[in-house]
Amino acid sequence: MPEPADLRVLLLGYGFAGGWIHDPLLRATPGLTVAGVVTGDPQRRALAARRNPDAGLFETADAAFAHGGFDLAVVATPNSSHLALTLRALDHGIPVVVDKPLATTAEDGQRLLEAAERAGVTVSVFHNRRWDGDFGTVRRLLDEGVLGEVHRFTSRFDRWAPGPTGWRDESASTGGGVLLDLGSHLVDQALQLFGPVRRVHAELDGRGGRASEDDVFLALEHTCGVRSHLYASAAQAEPGLRFHVSGSRAAYVKRGKDVQEERLLADELPASGISGVEPRERWGRLHDGVAAEPVETAVGDWTGYYRDLAAHLRGDGPNPVPVTDALAVLEVLDAARRSATDGVVVEPAAPAAAHRTAGGVR
Structure with a gap:
């Protein structure tokens, strides 16, 4: 009740x-x-x-x-x-x-x-992907300076769906395609980590009888100098690395997806963040050029979004994801579509700074 x-x-x-x-x-x-x-x-x-x-x-x-x-x-x-x-x-x-x-x-x-x-x-x-455990791990490594000065951030969401599966495969004009579906997450995470983007190059491909793109690549140049390479695909039978973050001291690599979605689909109700605990065999690795060691994945906690929102609505904290953040994502996605259509590098129309929010993953 x-x-x-x-x-x-x-x-x-x-x-x-x-x-x-x-x-x-x-x-x-x-x-x-x-x-x-x-x-x-x-x-x-x-x-x-x-x-x-x-x-x-x-x-x-x-x-x-x-x-x-x-x-x-x-x-x-x-x-x-x-x-x-x-x-x-x-x-x-x-x-x-x-x-x-x-x-x-x-x-x-x-x-x-x-x-x-x-x-x-x-x-x-x-x-919600701001509250992924693997993304929280990347954020933690950046905050701790473990990687040194980051120069390239590679991030991808791959899945295997060789034929149309529903409205997400409809034309881009009606909201379909992996650029909006998966690219929204990838761009938001990149903006949260490295701030606004000044230039965008994109490649969008469609296959498998879909009316929209099912395989995309975005190259973003952030104003801070970091380059983000983002991949989203519904045409990958063998997924690539989820993250590959390269810095002057070390690199972090991670395979596999955050565990929360698969557990929610199994009808496991989250309780105190337990659904976001990743088993050791799925942890990423930190490479320093000589040796590699496992890095414990932060606890993913999508319920954190709704806890923060409930507090905000009661006047006790900020909006966890304000419209201005999401608008910055759309500006980059629009630039990506123009880049792919015209075959040119595009500057986002009015890049809005996506401010890094505290917390998100514990």
Whole structure:
């Protein structure tokens, strides 16, 4: 049963993101309760009801907004609907979490930023990969100076899906493609570590009967001088290194993905961050040119995003991922698309600094 002081959350969408990522994280976060779920799918409605017996179930967003009584809306729907649903929530004065990407273009992201400022209502973006254990390990090594002066950062998300699998394979104009889906995470992490980008080169390829790109490469030149090489692919039967960070003293290499997603998909409810503990055999390694030693992976904790957000909504802390951060990501992604289309290096239109946030992983 929800506590009287719990913030009542409306979850818009109950597919992969809504049902298997946001719902368990919300249920695991003290002070938040899933009070409403919007989905038109009968099977998903039944699953939502089993997990959240006290929640209202709605077939449409219109019905949910008409019902009212919510303190937070979570937009976990296909990318093309993020803009409209977020604007609807703001019209009702409801704070919003938008699953990444904030929108499909920087222009639409700017519209959301301006709408949130006019409404005086919080909009936060679910860039949950800031709370990955492996990313937290990279951040820790940088903070401790173990790697020395970093000159190249290589990061990739690889998966194997040789044919179309759903709306994510639709055209880029409707929010499909791995640039928005996986590239959003990669760019956000690079901005968090190394700050704004001054130049972007990109290669986008599509294959396998998809209407959008399924294999992308981005080369970013940060204003600090670090170069980030980012890869996102749905066409890799054998994944490459997740991270390869090269510095003047040492290099850090890491294989495999953060463990939290696979455990959430196994319906393991997070408890005190335990779902983000990585076994020793999956740890990365630190190389100094002579020898290599294992580096314990930081504990990943996606619930940290919602804990920080709940504190913010109660006036006790900053927005964990403000719209300005997500807009900076979209500016880089837009530049990448222009680079790939025109075959040129592109300067992002108005690069906004993505400020490193404290915490994220413990």
